[in-house]
Amino acid sequence: MHLPTLRQLQFLCALADEKSFSRAAEVCNVTQPTLSSAIKEVEAILGVQLVEREARGASLTRAGEATVERARAILSSAADLVAAAHQAGAPLTGHFHLGAIPTLAPFLLPRTLADLRASHPELRLYLREDQTERLIEGLRNRTLDAALIALPWQAGGIETETLGDDEFLYIGPKEHKLSTAKKLAPEDLTSEDVLLLEDGHCLRDHALSVCSLSPTGNGSNVGATSLATLVQMVAGGLGVSLLPRIAAEAGVTAGTDVAIRRFDTPVIGRQIGIAWRAGSPREKEARMIGDCVRKTLSDRAADGAGLEARV
Amino acid sequence: MHLPTLRQLQFLCALADEKSFSRAAEVCNVTQPTLSSAIKEVEAILGVQLVEREARGASLTRAGEATVERARAILSSAADLVAAAHQAGAPLTGHFHLGAIPTLAPFLLPRTLADLRASHPELRLYLREDQTERLIEGLRNRTLDAALIALPWQAGGIETETLGDDEFLYIGPKEHKLSTAKKLAPEDLTSEDVLLLEDGHCLRDHALSVCSLSPTGNGSNVGATSLATLVQMVAGGLGVSLLPRIAAEAGVTAGTDVAIRRFDTPVIGRQIGIAWRAGSPREKEARMIGDCVRKTLSDRAADGAGLEARV
DNA sequence: TATGGGGATAGATAAAATCTATGCATCTTC
DNA sequence: GAAGATGCATAGATTTTATCTATCCCCATA
Numbered sequence: 001m002h003l004p005t006l007r008q009l010q011f012l013c014a015l016a017d018e019k020s021f022s023r024a025a026e027v028c029n030v031t032q033p034t035l036s037s038a039i040k041e042v043e044a045i046l047g048v049q050l051v052e053r054e055a056r057g058a059s060l061t062r063a064g065e066a067t068v069e070r071a072r073a074i075l076s077s078a079a080d081l082v083a084a085a086h087q088a089g090a091p092l093t094g095h096f097h098l099g100a101i102p103t104l105a106p107f108l109l110p111r112t113l114a115d116l117r118a119s120h121p122e123l124r125l126y127l128r129e130d131q132t133e134r135l136i137e138g139l140r141n142r143t144l145d146a147a148l149i150a151l152p153w154q155a156g157g158i159e160t161e162t163l164g165d166d167e168f169l170y171i172g173p174k175e176h177k178l179s180t181a182k183k184l185a186p187e188d189l190t191s192e193d194v195l196l197l198e199d200g201h202c203l204r205d206h207a208l209s210v211c212s213l214s215p216t217g218n219g220s221n222v223g224a225t226s227l228a229t230l231v232q233m234v235a236g237g238l239g240v241s242l243l244p245r246i247a248a249e250a251g252v253t254a255g256t257d258v259a260i261r262r263f264d265t266p267v268i269g270r271q272i273g274i275a276w277r278a279g280s281p282r283e284k285e286a287r288m289i290g291d292c293v294r295k296t297l298s299d300r301a302a303d304g305a306g307l308e309a310r311v
Numbered sequence: 312m313h314l315p316t317l318r319q320l321q322f323l324c325a326l327a328d329e330k331s332f333s334r335a336a337e338v339c340n341v342t343q344p345t346l347s348s349a350i351k352e353v354e355a356i357l358g359v360q361l362v363e364r365e366a367r368g369a370s371l372t373r374a375g376e377a378t379v380e381r382a383r384a385i386l387s388s389a390a391d392l393v394a395a396a397h398q399a400g401a402p403l404t405g406h407f408h409l410g411a412i413p414t415l416a417p418f419l420l421p422r423t424l425a426d427l428r429a430s431h432p433e434l435r436l437y438l439r440e441d442q443t444e445r446l447i448e449g450l451r452n453r454t455l456d457a458a459l460i461a462l463p464w465q466a467g468g469i470e471t472e473t474l475g476d477d478e479f480l481y482i483g484p485k486e487h488k489l490s491t492a493k494k495l496a497p498e499d500l501t502s503e504d505v506l507l508l509e510d511g512h513c514l515r516d517h518a519l520s521v522c523s524l525s526p527t528g529n530g531s532n533v534g535a536t537s538l539a540t541l542v543q544m545v546a547g548g549l550g551v552s553l554l555p556r557i558a559a560e561a562g563v564t565a566g567t568d569v570a571i572r573r574f575d576t577p578v579i580g581r582q583i584g585i586a587w588r589a590g591s592p593r594e595k596e597a598r599m600i601g602d603c604v605r606k607t608l609s610d611r612a613a614d615g616a617g618l619e620a621r622v
Numbered sequence: 623t624a625t626g627g628g629g630a631t632a633g634a635t636a637a638a639a640t641c642t643a644t645g646c647a648t649c650t651t652c
Numbered sequence: 653g654a655a656g657a658t659g660c661a662t663a664g665a666t667t668t669t670a671t672c673t674a675t676c677c678c679c680a681t682a
Contacts, residue, residue, distance in 0.1 A: 003389050006314050007639090021660060034640050036660065046396035053660065055648050063399035070392040070590075074385055078314050081381040085357035088374035279381075318670095332629060345671050347629065364629065366679055 004042045009071040011038045016068040020057040084281030092122050099128045099135040099147035103203040107250035112296045131200045139277045146286035150202050151273035160275045161290050164297035168269030169248050171260050172240035179259035186211045193239030198223030206270045207242045234258050315353045320382040322349045327379040331368040395592030403433050410439045410446040410458035414514040418561035423607045442511045450588045457597035461513050462584035471586045472601050475608035479580030480559050482571050483551035490570035497522045504550030509534030517581045518553045545569050
């Protein structure tokens with residue numbers, strides 16, 4: 001079977017991006033006729049018209065769209081092959097870019113990073129804190145090698161591994177009736193002013209689903225920008241909220257006068273996991289980091305009494 | 312980033328297969344120096360040694376193995392890209408190779424094929440009957456485009472879609488005590504001589520699991536080669552067995568004197584599904600065939616009384 | 623130590639990829 | 653509606669790459 005060249009596929013993808021032969025050629029650092037004839041040859045190999053030549057630029061046919069999609073996957077795999085081989089030549093070297101969501105990073109990373117530095121001093125970690133969508137995007141475009149996020153989260157071409165559970169705790173002003181109620185269940189919050197993070201944080205969605213609130217019609221529509229802010233707002237008497245146990249244990253409420261309590265039946269609000277691009281040459285390192293996080297999480301579980309002691 | 316050529320990757324894969332530069336070159340229809348320098352260049356691009364040059368031939372390094380694995384995937388995707396584009400240029404043309412397991416094909420295909428011929432007369436279907444492992448192998452090496460098998464069946468690089476359930480029915484000699492027992496449950500078979508298909512048929516495993524028998528230590532160790540044979544053996548008084556409802560409805564017991572009855576609580580012994588290679592350009596057609604099978608199966612379910620009428 | 627399989631190297635040659643220059647449409651603008 | 657601009661295709665020259673032939677080197681083995 002006659003295959004198109006990777007280079008030709010690159011040209012095709014550039015053309016798909018630029019919708020113009022000349023601009024695509026420029027992007028690829030070749031002249032327009034070169035790219036033009038390359039595309040023509042791909043069309044000949046495939047026996048289908050891929051590009052519609054129009055007065056102003058070019059557009060892809062249906063077959064072209066489908067082909068470009070496959071071509072991108074192939075080029076990505078090829079890039080992975082190269083990266084993986086480089087990696088094999090110099091294992092655990094180079095920068096590793098790790099992302100984490102804002103409701104995890106400040107509470108999980110300090111301990112995990114210390115562990116990692118101790119056990120794998122040769123790993124050069126670069127960190128990025130962002131919301132899940134952007135982290136996934138980062139994995140896709142290779143600006144990130146792995147990301148710590150809340151699971152489940154399905155995304156095409158992304159693989160994940162679960163590292164542990166995170167419980168949701170109630171927090172509220174000390175004088176709030178729920179803070180001292182006999183019993184406490186997530187449903188009790190439904191009729192309260194529940195403070196939430198601003199839109200885009202997955203924790204917001206998890207919190208909403210735990211107390212069966214609709215995304216829109218609840219009282220408080222100003223969102224906190226961070227968990228620290230959220231705690232301040234609760235302390236200021238603006239309402240009650242849910243706090244991930246991992247944040248509580250890291251002392252996010254230190255110095256404020258709020259009540260924290262577990263629900264009568266513990267609420268596993270979210271799972272903590274690590275994600276990487278399927279086929280990433282860094283998968284092994286990602287799993288290794290995952291193991292380290294898992295250890296951090298289970299160490300915490302072991303001395304779980306610590307929480308009750310503090311609150 | 313500098314990428315190796317698809318051609319170079321082909322050379323590398325050939326070398327992995329042949330474990331010899333000269334033979335690999337022959338396979339690729341180039342001379343040995345050509346292949347030799349190509350491999351050398353790939354190693355230069357990747358910055359790793361991929362091949363160990365030994366006195367007698369060549370062997371891959373660890374990095375080489377990993378690279379070859381990725382290379383094969385890339386070449387496969389590239390072949391798919393070409394095939395998909397060809398397909399797009401001439402949809403529904405060309406031969407479609409469909410596999411099916413022996414415990415499905417004779418009972419499911421007659422009706423399905425008639426439907427298919429009616430609704431898609433342009434589809435040229437080639438059929439192959441074989442056991443699951445071989446069908447999967449066929450999907451992998453592109454000698455098959457899709458296969459009707461029993462699910463669940465997980466295999467890397469294979470995608471499946473469930474099309475319907477298949478109930479297991481009791482069959483036994485008319486005079487057997489279970490044939491006329493008040494109540495009938497799968498566990499009742501555990502102490503009987505249960506006749507099974509020969510090894511390698513997935514139906515054998517499903518049957519074993521339904522009546523909680525171990526793969527080895529049951530009485531009858533001669534296996535039937537087909538369901539028709541199995542029915543003959545039951546009719547001959549050699550023991551009892553389980554029969555997929557789809558086979559019973561197709562009349563596999565016609566002309567023999569055996570008792571068929573449903574279990575008191577219906578036993579969904581297996582699911583029927585269609586499988587194709589992930590990324591196959593024929594996925595659409597596979598799903599289309601799947602829809603046709605699904606229709607066949609649900610039509611059957613609709614006039615389900617037919618079974619009770621016959622037995 | 624002679625022999626032969628197996629791979630590397632060098633230089634010649636064939637094939638390809640790419641470039642420059644130019645042509646031919648179509649759309650814009652005045 | 654003619655001039656100019658934009659955008660892709662074509663032709664031929666040129667450079668680059670791939671491949672081939674011929675030969676050498678290594679080393680296991682007889």
